Amino acid sequence: MSAVICGSLAFDTIMTFEGRFSEQILPDQLHILNVSFLVPALRREFGGCAGNIAYSLRQLGGTPLPMATVGSDGVEYVTRMKTQGINTEFVREVNDTYTAQAMIMTDRDNNQITAFHPGAMMQAHITRIEARSDIRLGMISPDGRDAMQQHAEQFKAAGIPFVFDPGQGLPMFDGKELAHFVELASWVTVNDYEARMLCDRIGLSCAEMSKQVQGLVVTLGEQGCEVWIDGDKTVVPPVQAEAVVDPTGCGDAFRGALLFGLEQGWSLARCAALGNRVGAHKIASRGGQNYALNLAKIDV
Template sequence: MPILVCGSLAFDTIMTFEGRFAEQILPSQLHILNVSFLVPALRREYGGCAGNIAYGLRQLGAHAVPLATLGNDGQEYLARMQALGVDTAHVNSAAESYTAQAMIMTDRDNNQITAFHPGAMSMAHENPVPTRKDLTVAIISPDGRDAMLTHAKQLHAAGVPFVFDPGQGLPMFNGEELKQFIELATWITVNDYEGKMLSDRTGLSFQDIAARVRGLIVTLAEHGCEVWEGGQKTVVPGVKATEVVDPTGCGDAFRAALLHGLEQGWSLARCADLGNRMGAAKISTRGGQNYTAPSL
């Protein structure tokens, strides 16, 4: 059944810095920060959370339906999604904007610095949740601020269960707005850093948050993830990557597995286990959308 993926479509410019950021940035001189990083490796990939998640879902054989907005330079991206079998019926185009652009630099310790131009993503709220009866599950992933707020309300009103995945968009919202997302969502997924911010801004512990939704997942990178249900925590062990090549997009690979499992009616722990394997498969490959999903 179709899975609605609300989020961004972006072009990712991915750069590799062969040193360590910590060795180039002097804490005592942050007030006059002026640094330059030599990046011998650079490539351009198809990215954005909706694009990455939809790609992962197609790798698993699922029916992915992105709800997103491209810019006037997005025809190449649209053609790629269609060639992959992604349902693009609800991908809009903003004629006067560029497609969102992310510039991502990774150091030798897999720390990342990212610059992001939202472009057409800023108008994603003008693309409403479709009124179709066959949607079984959805996700609110990082997107334009207004789009995330609007689509969450529309999904809740339509009775479509959805995952709230604020990701790097979490700082855009205050405590009351985040509480509203929690009240509307069916499940929530964050990494450990985002989870701490979500807890701090709302004043709610993980137990409190889990009591308000069907499930909360807190990912812990190579250490796996915590699955909170009914105020109780289960730790799902991580999967060791065969080779750490590039962490870009591994969180979206996890989300794709989560959505696939939820659509199949799996337990949250089983969904998280596949997510850990998908994330490990992604981190072992190079590029934004070029990994092979593990067997189910």
């Protein structure tokens, strides 16, 4: 069974700030904010939510179908995915633009500040989702605004259950639009900050929202995650990481595991538990796509 993963393919420029953002940003001076961070460590990685999630799902033995757009500079990325056994039939090249770019700065407490240039991602809606016998599952992750809305409608029309994962794209939508996404989706996954924003905008609690879908997952970082089903909450405990090196892509690694479990027909709590294990493994590696999973070790 294949899973269509709608979202971005991006190049991540990852920088490390050795101090704390909280020590550099004065709360009472935000109206004249003018800060500079010295970042002695810098590297460029393959990233983007669709790419990271597809990488995680493929590592677990799943069959990802990323649906995304790249710019004229994206050939290297597409070639790399092919060598990893990831089907790129739904990845399109858009000329005269760059592949999406994320500039991510992480401080010593693993807080992050990100600047994102969407580039070719803004044309992601040009690829349509159609019903197909081998496609049984989907995910809407952060993408171009039009693409997120149209792909959600297309998943529903094709009878393909999907996970709504708005991520950093959540602020683009008002309460009515977000409520419609929830209405169309089978599952919703957000982190704790996004959960508060989503609940505030649609005017529902997590318990109430979970009654409108098959399940809601709220990730809590090092504290594990919450699984909400029909108004009831289950706390899935965290997994201790062997090393904390780089949080970039941990949420996407979790979501790849979530999709893998859903492909297998697991309970949502079991899917989330695998997500916690994969996320704990990923955080010990730099970048979103540089880890290798030992399936026996993470108990798949």
